[in-house]
Amino acid sequence: MNASAIIQNIPCTLVTGFLGSGKTTVINQLLATKPAEQRWALLINEFGRIGVDGALLKNTLDAKGQSGGIAIREVSGGCICCTSQLPLQIAITRLLSDHHPQRLIIEPTGLAHPRELIRQLSAPHWQTALSMQAVITVLSGLQWQQEKYRTHHGFQAHVRDADVLVINRYEQLSSACRQDLQAWIATLNEPAKIIWATADSETAPEPQTTPHCQAVTNNLDVIKPSNPYLTELAAQLIKPSRTISQQRIANIEKSRVSLTPPTHLPSNMPTNANADTSIEADGQNELPYRYHEEQQGMLLAGWRLPPHWTFAADELQQWLLQLPNWQRIKGIVNTSDGWLQLNFTPDSLTITTTSAQIDSRLEIILLADSDIKSSATTRVGNNSSETKSEQQSLIEWERCDRELMALVVPSNSQP
Template sequence: MKSPIILQNIPCTLVTGFLGSGKTTLINQLIATKPADERWALLINEFGRIGVDGALLTSSQDSHTTNDIAIREVSGGCICCTSQLPLQIALSRLLSDHHPKRLVIEPTGLAHPRELIQQLSAPHWQTALKMQAVITVLSALQWQQEKYRTHEGFQAHIRDADVLVINRYIQLSTDERQALRAWIDKLNAQVSIIWAASDNHTTTHDLNTSTGYSAALNAQLFKPSFVISKQQRINIAEPYKAVVSLRPLRNSLTENSLHNSAINNDDAKPDTSIELPYRYHEQQQDILLAGWRLPAEYVLNADKLQNWLLTLPNWQRIKGVVNTSNGWLQINFTPDSLSTKTVSTQVDSRLEIILQASTGQKDAIEVKLDWEAYDNEIMALLI
């Protein structure tokens, strides 16, 4: 029997960007444009094991299906640095179970986008998916730091973009904006640029400046992807190049070296196989990952929790949905952006952190953490 997803020609948008660039915010902005009578699906790839991004993308009580949006999370690794099987299984089940009118894929910020583009350009997806413009998010605050703009993984996202959405740019001077444009042109002269909405300042590379940001962004959902079409032509002309050469990013600011993925297959159900409270931690090259899941009835002091998180050493990303003294809060921290938002009741509290294990300098001292002490410190925040 043929797979039910064949010949559906479902519009699919790939949203990429380096760790902490603002992909979740952009996807929420795309969701805001969804027609009320359409069912969408999101495939989210998380580097850690807890699975937080689905909750960050919706404030519904059911974090997997809300406002006619189905969410499937692939956690515990990078779908583009492992075999293609996790991606195929996750996509096939998401499409066959929910029959969406549109699909959005968000790979982890530690992913190499070229690998995922190669996978999605394979012949067996060309009848099922209609690939639209690859949207890449660029944080201007990150770009201002040399460690980002000279980083191969950071640059990789720019090279494989159809459209680049630039946020957090207000503080850039005119000269810095010109330098940013020149840097982008060297990497990808064909990319279209949208400056994310900030007050009333919205400009674009090839769109009328009077066009609103939301309209400019929504238009990308209906534009074919030049990047993926080019890869598809390569696959036809040189079939041997269509075989994905799987590799993690190297020389990294935060390096991806995971080679296994764990798929969360229980779309609308909480994972009851894990006894709460639960914590994991692991080290992959120069990054440290840790996450906690706590019973919903555990209430943490909101102010003390934030203070505790911000004192963690060398943190690169903190995200979570936690029951606190201020109610249920979404936490979404990057070094240049601290965001919290009140949300509705969740099935449990989830918190995940990414730390850089060392600065990469010759005489740097590696971060050594006492995770049991951290468990005790979190429990001390209970009220």
């Protein structure tokens, strides 16, 4: 099956929260809003090896007659954000390929490191597969009331990386205590949107008269479908994530390298007036630049280049195909043969003409493995005695930059 037909900007929501915060209840509420005709998927990560939450959710869904449209997959026995991205990558890929969901919800363990998980989901290889929506974090007012939680690094970490904070069990706190809670949140994450979980009322209920931060008893486990809280909660499923967008920009800024334009090009050449301006510039307006990084045994690199740079078509293709141990090459480039779309795999080389774009783009994936070094020695001058820790020298990125810049056709030679 064609992977491109499976992974196509699937809306994905991350629901985080410290241990015992009430994530499962909030996820059940989100699942209750699923249109009957849609297919949703839920990825649950439990730190233990038995996987209780998945069974509980499945039982709840079966009781409501909803399980037919919701696929559940569990990853047990450790945090998916720790040590390696592989368990997370495998679980998401299988959910998408096996069930073809129209929406994905991820519930990490309460012991997860939200920042690391957000960093992983911000990686380039997920940007076309997943459309990350607002990160929803569940915060228990009763937990926050206890100092051992307020001062706990893990408890605070969930708050810091939230787009939206759903505060439940707060109804047992006084008005003064709720104000303290809001002020505390602002010190950690001022832009975060706060949603107060309510049952039947239009707004958060007024607390009973009690001493400062003293609890009273009330139960808000039952949420009616017409409840405004549920409407506001469901709306977060279609709001892009500010947190993940910032992380993606940070990833690019950390790995991007400014390039020196070829000396034979004037610096004030205009951009192509016929370019398709519907393509976003990803917030990166300083062209040209290149990024590179290593993930899961692969070296990734990409270039964004001004649209008025015209590359020698044949020489560019030859240069790309000589890169060491390449696994995938994709690009949309202004060439001497016009704008070309490149899609290369070891089994297929596809080149098609396309319309003018707002910039030229190239992305490559190379196999980074010590076993294949010998085949790359003539290209990058590696020493066979290098250790695996020196794998980053498999390719000399600055040399690649220079070689690519040399393929730009001088302006007086361009048609």
